[in-house]
Amino acid sequence: MGKTAAKKCIDILLLLLFFIELGGMFFPSLLHELLGFCLLALVLVHNAINNQFYKNFFRGTNNTHRTANKISIILFGVSLLILAVSGIALSPDLLANAHFAENLNWRSIHLGAAIAALILLFTHLLLHAGRYIHGRRFVIAAGAVFVLAAAGIFGMPYLDRWFHQVHVDREKIVQGEKVPFRGRVLTVYFSRVGNTDFPPNVDAVSGASVMKDKETIIGNAEMIAAMAHNAAGGEIYAIRTEKTYPAGYIDTTKEGKKEIAAGERPAIREPFPAAEEYDVIILVYPLWWNTMPMAVESFLERYDLSGKTILPIVTHGSGGAGDSLSALRRATNATVASDCLTIYSSDIPASRQAIADYLKKYAVK
Numbered sequence: 001m002g003k004t005a006a007k008k009c010i011d012i013l014l015l016l017l018f019f020i021e022l023g024g025m026f027f028p029s030l031l032h033e034l035l036g037f038c039l040l041a042l043v044l045v046h047n048a049i050n051n052q053f054y055k056n057f058f059r060g061t062n063n064t065h066r067t068a069n070k071i072s073i074i075l076f077g078v079s080l081l082i083l084a085v086s087g088i089a090l091s092p093d094l095l096a097n098a099h100f101a102e103n104l105n106w107r108s109i110h111l112g113a114a115i116a117a118l119i120l121l122f123t124h125l126l127l128h129a130g131r132y133i134h135g136r137r138f139v140i141a142a143g144a145v146f147v148l149a150a151a152g153i154f155g156m157p158y159l160d161r162w163f164h165q166v167h168v169d170r171e172k173i174v175q176g177e178k179v180p181f182r183g184r185v186l187t188v189y190f191s192r193v194g195n196t197d198f199p200p201n202v203d204a205v206s207g208a209s210v211m212k213d214k215e216t217i218i219g220n221a222e223m224i225a226a227m228a229h230n231a232a233g234g235e236i237y238a239i240r241t242e243k244t245y246p247a248g249y250i251d252t253t254k255e256g257k258k259e260i261a262a263g264e265r266p267a268i269r270e271p272f273p274a275a276e277e278y279d280v281i282i283l284v285y286p287l288w289w290n291t292m293p294m295a296v297e298s299f300l301e302r303y304d305l306s307g308k309t310i311l312p313i314v315t316h317g318s319g320g321a322g323d324s325l326s327a328l329r330r331a332t333n334a335t336v337a338s339d340c341l342t343i344y345s346s347d348i349p350a351s352r353q354a355i356a357d358y359l360k361k362y363a364v365k
């Protein structure tokens, strides 16, 4: 095989691998990591073969095309570097012991770098194509690149949210700064997990960003509550309903919608805690249709909590706290903290410090 043919083969392989890796959320994490290493190796080979680019970097004159090409290649290299570093920091399999800077939201960094790499790759290809195609054909190619880049920008966070199983080490990420409170603290949470009969094969569980520690699924609110409990101490209580929710995420959203429309108060299965005996209640719940899940109302309506403080922490899929704080204030006579903490579902693994910082505002000074 001649040098030019080998170069072409590597480029095609590189492109293929790059796009396969972009869909990494659809296949096992070990494969994603292995292919990631292959991609990195091929990038190095590609650079070695095309070293002329570096040799000529400071030579010759720079017209707009050449400057744009140089910038796009450098930025593409930077985004690949960030992908590699964040990939190592996130690695659930091959480099699981090499994690570092765990308070950084590596998942968002990895996703952001993938989107940037995609856009820069398209830009690089387009600039390259500019040498061979001109006029109307170039405009069409540029339009196609624009559409593909837009699909990447909007599509990838969507795919990440819906299809990415996040592997966490629960014991590890729950640990962090302690926040002593003056009074007694009770952490109460409601989560889809714990109120759903999931099938034995957790890989088959559909849903928005499922978190797993080995084979155990962890609810988003459940994880946040565990972090808050680790920070503030005291007791922890899970709101568990007598009814169970469907294993499918979409079906649960439909069930939640029906409950809210009917103003249902799902019956609670576990014995109620003596919530009146606590001074501070950290209440963690997911945003459901822009408000609190009805099971949280079932819990609150049971108590007279006057003189107590509720610190709400809301996990959501982009809606923040929605209108849930007004619903919370209607449902309880406790003092609800004016600022609540909202945590986007994908940010949970890296939210331990944000939770401590929020609690510190209400703890012993």
Ligand SMILES: Cc1cc2nc3c(=O)[nH]c(=O)nc-3n(C[C@H](O)[C@H](O)[C@H](O)COP(=O)(O)O)c2cc1C
Pocket: 190, 191, 192, 193, 208, 218, 219, 220, 221, 222, 249, 252, 253, 254, 255, 256, 257, 285, 286, 287, 288, 289, 290, 291, 315, 316, 317, 318, 319, 320, 322, 344, 345
């Ligand atoms: C019934 C239902 C309704 C939801 N409604 C919203 C919503 O209105 N806005 C939003 O941002 N996320 C919404 N979500 C997403 C959840 O708030 C989000 O995935 C949360 O992190 C789930 O926490 P959990 O795993 O503890 O149940 C909804 C989820 C369900 C199941």
